[in-house]
Amino acid sequence: MKEIICIVCPNGCRLQVDEAADYAVSGHKCPRGKTYGREELTNPVRTLTSTVRIEGAAYPRLPVKTDHPIPKAKISAVMAQLDAILARSPVKRGDIIAENIADSGANLVACRDL
Ligand code: SF4
Numbered sequence: 162m163k164e165i166i167c168i169v170c171p172n173g174c175r176l177q178v179d180e181a182a183d184y185a186v187s188g189h190k191c192p193r194g195k196t197y198g199r200e201e202l203t204n205p206v207r208t209l210t211s212t213v214r215i216e217g218a219a220y221p222r223l224p225v226k227t228d229h230p231i232p233k234a235k236i237s238a239v240m241a242q243l244d245a246i247l248a249r250s251p252v253k254r255g256d257i258i259a260e261n262i263a264d265s266g267a268n269l270v271a272c273r274d275l
Contacts, residue, residue: 165201167194178202206230213243213258215275218250224272225258231265238263250275 162181167174167189176188176198186198200206208230212222231239239262248258252271259269 163202164188165198167197169193169197205233207233207236209236209239210272211240211243213246213248213269215248215250215252218252218275220275223248223252223258223275225269226272227262227265227267228257228270229267231267235263235265239265239269243269 163178165176165178167176170191170193172190174188174190174194176186176194178198178201179185179187180202184199184202186195189195189198208227210224210226212224214221215223225243227239242259242263246259246269248271252258252275254271254273256271257268258271261267262269
């Protein structure tokens with residue numbers, strides 16, 4: 162039995178996940194917590210947020226994120242590629258900055274116009 166905190170919403174419910182009972186979840190106040198608890202122990206994922214360099218803009222760094230959650234095991238590989246990226250202004254929020262970054266299956270997208 163593992164106890165984890167649900168991070169899906171600010172309530173922060175304490176979840177108990179029973180690995181021996183097919184990852185049965187208890188302690189959740191809504192269905193999203195049940196899904197989170199199971200996935201966190203079987204295939205944990207996160208949306209990665211960071212910044213990359215940009216030239217020709219008012220600021221030197223462009224906020225970016227993956228367009229959907231990626232496996233936690235892929236986060237280091239994605240972060241390692243960010244230093245090599247140089248975006249060029251103008252950029253619109255939602256523009257794809259890098260496709261399928263680090264073979265994660267996710268695109269890296271701009272979080273703002275710059
Ligand atoms: S179980 Fe539901 S209510 Fe509780 S923290 Fe997770 S999302 Fe929020």
